[in-house]
Amino acid sequence: MLSAKWVRDNLDAVKEGLKKRGMQINLDRFLSLDSQRRQLIQEFDELRHQQNVYSKKIGKLRQEKGNPQEIIEEMKKVSAKIAEFEEKKREYDEETRNFLLNLPNRCHPDVPEGDANAEVRRWGEPPQFDFCPRDHEEIGESLGILDFKRAAKMTGRGFVLYKGLGARLERALINFMLDLHISRGYEEILPPFMTNYAATQGTGQLPKFRDDLYRCEKEDYYLVPTAEVPVTNLYREEILDEEDLPLSYVAYTPCFRREAGAYGKKIQGIIRQHQFNKVELVKFTTPETSYGELEKLTLEAEEVLKRLELPYRVVKLCGQELGFAAAFGYDIEVWLPSQERFLEISTCSNFEDYQARRASIKFRAKANKSTHYLHTLNGSGLAIGRTVVAILENFQNRDGRILIPEVLHSYMQGEKWIEKP
RNA sequence: GGAGGGGUGUCCGAAUUGGCAAGGAGCCGGUCUUGAAAACCGGUGAAAGGCAGUAAUGCCCGUCUGGGUUCGAGUCCCAGCCCCUCCGCCA
Numbered sequence: 055m056l057s058a059k060w061v062r063d064n065l066d067a068v069k070e071g072l073k074k075r076g077m078q079i080n081l082d083r084f085l086s087l088d089s090q091r092r093q094l095i096q097e098f099d100e101l102r103h104q105q106n107v108y109s110k111k112i113g114k115l116r117q118e119k120g121n122p123q124e125i126i127e128e129m130k131k132v133s134a135k136i137a138e139f140e141e142k143k144r145e146y147d148e149e150t151r152n153f154l155l156n157l158p159n160r161c162h163p164d165v166p167e168g169d170a171n172a173e174v175r176r177w178g179e180p181p182q183f184d185f186c187p188r189d190h191e192e193i194g195e196s197l198g199i200l201d202f203k204r205a206a207k208m209t210g211r212g213f214v215l216y217k218g219l220g221a222r223l224e225r226a227l228i229n230f231m232l233d234l235h236i237s238r239g240y241e242e243i244l245p246p247f248m249t250n251y252a253a254t255q256g257t258g259q260l261p262k263f264r265d266d267l268y269r270c271e272k273e274d275y276y277l278v279p280t281a282e283v284p285v286t287n288l289y290r291e292e293i294l295d296e297e298d299l300p301l302s303y304v305a306y307t308p309c310f311r312r313e314a315g316a317y318g319k320k321i322q323g324i325i326r327q328h329q330f331n332k333v334e335l336v337k338f339t340t341p342e343t344s345y346g347e348l349e350k351l352t353l354e355a356e357e358v359l360k361r362l363e364l365p366y367r368v369v370k371l372c373g374q375e376l377g378f379a380a381a382f383g384y385d386i387e388v389w390l391p392s393q394e395r396f397l398e399i400s401t402c403s404n405f406e407d408y409q410a411r412r413a414s415i416k417f418r419a420k421a422n423k424s425t426h427y428l429h430t431l432n433g434s435g436l437a438i439g440r441t442v443v444a445i446l447e448n449f450q451n452r453d454g455r456i457l458i459p460e461v462l463h464s465y466m467q468g469e470k471w472i473e474k475p
Numbered sequence: 476g477g478a479g480g481g482g483u484g485u486c487c488g489a490a491u492u493g494g495c496a497a498g499g500a501g502c503c504g505g506u507c508u509u510g511a512a513a514a515c516c517g518g519u520g521a522a523a524g525g526c527a528g529u530a531a532u533g534c535c536c537g538u539c540u541g542g543g544u545u546c547g548a549g550u551c552c553c554a555g556c557c558c559c560u561c562c563g564c565c566a
Contacts, residue, residue, distance in 0.1 A: 092527090095525070095526050095527095095535080096535095098526095099526060099527090099535040099536085100534080102535055103535070105547075106534095106547085108546070108547090109494075109547040110494075110495065110547090112494075112546060112547070113493095113494030113495085114494080114495095125546075126546045128546085129546035129547080130545095131546095133546060293522080293523085414523080416523080425523075
């Protein structure tokens, strides 16, 4: 979140960000609340000061065998007043906190105006077919590697079951991506797949996006919607050394999302599921280096598509598409032959200090040992299910077989084709 | 799931019947030394926050977390979290 002080001092930037995001939030209400709150704090602190001074006097008097009864009577009144103020202060603090938790991050000046993303670059050529390309759902079912009906039977709508070479392809992709990122300097994390309330609030999913999460009621634990949540919370409430930054992590987790109210052709098959696999990249950096690191992280995610020989493009996210907690971000979109469009397969974001402030993650500066919030970044590298979609569609043959990308052969015990058994 | 023990700074660790949160290690500087270590001297250290102020600074908060009792809580009471030991269950 942003701090009350920052919002107060940077009203124009906050307004600009809200405008780009197309959001309406009443800042005047916040401002009057904030000034009332500060007035209250001053009076409250003054009373506390009085209490501290006189309490010491009472202690001293008692040691000298004097009678402090008169002061005690007087201080009872002060104490009662403090209790009153405390109640009010709690209300103000709560209201301020609620406001700030529901305020999105600011927008970086480079975030495009309007409601359209801006294309930055393209790689590869969409494949030309001398037949009508089928969509992944049809391909998957006809090859017997995807089973939606039986997944619905054991769980419900929005789940899928991978079989045989389909399951092996999914698993191969997870390992291929992890190995690639590890070889390029990322450290692997295998985190818990559930997080507690504080952690889930730290990255911005709570309280605003409560309805998008699966919750274990008894423990108040949340199934992770992305590895970003546990991995960013690695250092919650910690102070790191500047020399140790940037830190780069890669983590595989399944992701669980309720996705309430999403239907339609665009998200058919395994494009949007309640459970999907993802390999995620997370970085902790200093404020000075975060945008440079975002470029590197994005290229890292692109590298996966290059090696899989899948055509894609990169777009700069406009304010309305930008995540709630992000200040700036790119989408990587892979070519989808059946729909003749690009499909989002990775979002790479710089959260600046928004998550760090929520989760209280700081670093100690080398120069003067002062502490500052660090910057957090993340990006999918990549969403596994959608990568399967892209492979099935882009590498399909007239005869219904699927050519497995060469880099995956060693991960699939030499299999080169997915075909009907 | 049950029983017991514990949580104070970067680390170790005190604080009596409730009354200014010891001491040590470390860190920084110095003396000594060819250089270092050791020793000695001095300094520093209770996070992070918050409020006021141009600032120096002042004040509030702050002993795992949240409540409560009290003029006053590290200390007393209640609830919770985490760690350790033992018992039960268990892939």
